[in-house]
Amino acid sequence: MRRPWRSRLAAAALAVVAMGGLAACGSGAAGPPVLTWYINPDDGGQATIAQKCTQAAGGRYTIATSTLPRESSEQRQQLVRRLAANDSSIDIMSLDPPYIPEYAQAGFLAPIPPDVAARVTQGTVQSAIDGATWDGKLVTVPFWANTQLLWYKKSAAAAAGIDMSQPVTWDQLIQAAGKANTNIAAQGRRAESLTVWFNALIASAGGAVIAQNSTDPTQIKLGLDTPQGDRAAEVMSTFANSGREGAAFSTAGEDESVAAFEAGTAGWMVNWPFVWSKAKSGVEGGTLQQSVVDDYGWTLYPRVDADKPAAPPYGGINLGVGAFSAHPDLAYEATECITSTQNQKEYFLTNGNPASRSSVFSDPEVLADFPMAPTIEQSLQLAAPRPQTPYYSEVSGSIQREYHPPGSVTPGVTGKNATELIDAVLSGRQLL
């Protein structure tokens, strides 16, 4: 009676072990080294670039892509968990800039060879270089650079009698929307987009979320409880209680904003340039009237104070090379191919994600498809990055907790509360 039982159990155990072995040596096949590129979800552009660069490599390496989750905070979780396990299968990563300091500080990024650093920063917009830098050193390769514009319906602007060729403030926008009896679409959802908005407001007011930076979490000085922080909170609260913020403002993300703008319930919108690609494909697909798209206008992000230039949100993707990669040299070679001017241009044209290299914005083909390209480049020059700190997810998470819902933000109070929360969270005295 004993033996059959034992042999069955042994077979089961063997099956488990065998599966482990199979999973472990799945990538051990002969041939050129396979570089795994962890990409954020897009419209297939990065996969296409991976194929092109594999061909261009002439057999020295092939690039395989693996898709990360949609939310940047979840992308970070997946990558950091693998990197904390010293995972050598991570060669190239598409990284959201605010999280880069954490990777760099933890030693998760392979150092960039100086010659590569010199080549990839040549002709690159400054905000993209800043976003790829930590502690004075370039740690990632700028790939594409994003920024939010103020989109408007020409008809709504005409109805409100507002001249959109001049810089506008948030207060003026709320008034204009009142006159035109329409809404302004922004992102009030408790997500990264809320931090994006708040950071743009405080930077436009002349302040910063982190007033004095440090790699020691207890030495970080925050700038939330300052006149500039209060001014940002005031704009946020005024907007969210203006009656012009639209339905479901406190749960609206970027896509909800576009839906309101396309449907016509919003006459103004702050959003990333993907809205233009989306509008064009809507017309091609027959779900959006060409006349609606013809009504689209764009300009720089709204100001907080009339006398200070706006500091629009900065986003995009930079490429990091994993510190535990077996082929960091090849991986950096591949990032140079991926971020070539030609690839940046095609990625802009096909996926609507703006380039980090200035020359792309004046390319005739780009201008034909994206007439707002010069505005995007101008916006990128002004754009303010989100706070650069290895503890970004704590800072952003705390901001999302204290400044959500935006309608409940109180100038003079919320900034103080958020400062206390972030201090307590960073020193491990409170949960987040």
Place this chain on the structure above:
Amino acid sequence: MSAKERNWWIVAGIVIVLYALFPIAWIVSLSFKAPADVANGQFLPSVFTWQNYSQILTGDAASLFLPALRNSFGICLIATFLACILSMFAAYAIARLDFRGKKLILSTALAVAIFPVISIVTPLFNLWRLIGLYDTWPGLIIPYLSLTLPLSIWTMSAFFREIPWEMEQAAQVDGATSWQAFRKVIVPLAAPGVFTTAILAFFLAWNDFVYGISLTSTSAARPVPAALGLFSGASQFEDPTGATAAAAVVVTIPVIILVLIFQRRIVSGLTNGAVKG
């Protein structure tokens, strides 16, 4: 039963069927809406389209969805199989033999069944990354046993209790060894119970979400529930409502098939102990 009463029960039955099917009908309907049609505010699509299905089965999202589907099937089937093997022996011992520790085993199964999964996922994650099981099939199969084993032991013990064990003794009297008696007489009688247990265990493993999102990170092992959150619209900022709905429908199909074929068994498996009490 009066005709009036009879009609009343029929109406009540129809209400229940509607209650159960309505959300499923909704997600099916949603999966046939084109991206621009999602916001039409109606239950049904304005135009039926297979677009979402082609996106997840052959299009952009296929590289996310198909491996996840394969992982889900593979991992859940193996976890179910292992749980059934292990609990078959345990349930036989519990139903058939008299030994000290029987209560301990059943109480342990109860304790494991009520265990908060989230409490053990972090230590498992740490252990897995140390021994290289993170993001692998065995890395999910082993924790899935914590879901499937307690249920299997209980359900199967309840079924085994109903088996007329005298037949085994009769076989032994006829000269069969105890192993032969077990295999030739008891196994055919026990098979339906084992099978029902397997279905219930499979449902449990199929339903897992916490292990799936915490212990995997690529299509090497990511199961479908964890992959549902990964779809994207044309850009990272666009909501993939249609693709998510289509994927949700695809993973629901196996469950519906199992329910329709084996409904009687599933009910008896779920209620066995109580009914026979």
Place this chain on the structure above:
Amino acid sequence: MTTTVPPATTAPAHAAPRGGATDRAKAEQKLGWYLAGPAFVVMLLVTAYPIGQAVYQSLFAYRLTDPENRRFVGLSNYGVVLSDAIWWQSIATTVLITVITVAVELVLGFLLAMVMANALKSIRPVVRAAILLPYAIITVVSAFAWQFAFDLNSGFVNSWFSWIPGITADTDWFGSFGSSILVICLAEIWKTTPFISLLLLAGLAQVPDVLQEAAKVDGATWWQRMFKVTIPNMKAAIMVALLFRTLDAFRVFDSIFVMTAGANGTESVSFLAYRQTIARLEVGLGSAVSVLLFIAVVLIAFGFIKGFKVDLSQARGEK
């Protein structure tokens, strides 16, 4: 998630007489553990070991991306968690969801069980199959279905129910605490009522027909029979259903993850633990939350079994 009432442990008829430790009894003892041992060991390995590890890790300040600064802090992580308002808020939210869903499910499940018990033979398989679908469907899928239905953009609820005062085309269900909890509870109730109703159906079958007939003869009304005969006689089944569903509801995670991601104070204890360990990678603090959640679940189970005198052995059939 799903649990059946435990099976009987009654000794089989042929068992060796107690007291006399015969060779046969010894062999049986040994065989019993050989057969049941592997399952027992596996169950311990996949739960007892990790929870022990969690207890150990909860004594450290440890962030996964910063392993050098890992240091022993004793019980101070527990102090941090227990003195934090967010912990108590998540407890309150979890208890609220648990109480609402379990109460509604009990009533609704009872009604479903009554219908199934009385349904005509011809429609019984249809009703039974239908009721199994919510039980068998993936929780995440159910959560997506309900979320999309109530979502301002993709949903139909606002346009269908705009005749109800307070619901307009712009009603944002996930914009405030109350309405978010309502939708979360609806999804949970839809998904898990069938399980309760099946357990109650089994309980209904336990009520002796003789008693019902006797009460009828005595002129008891339908309500009197329900409260004096039916319900008291299925108390064991009700309590078992209540116990398992309460413990299940207390661990709510999937629906909240999908629908609100914890916004507007809808964070459950499980979700809080998930965010500390998996999202923030604060392994020490998160382990403390996990251990406290585990203790809470044990206390509930203990409270039910001792306080409400849920007699599991009765449900097992040990009279």
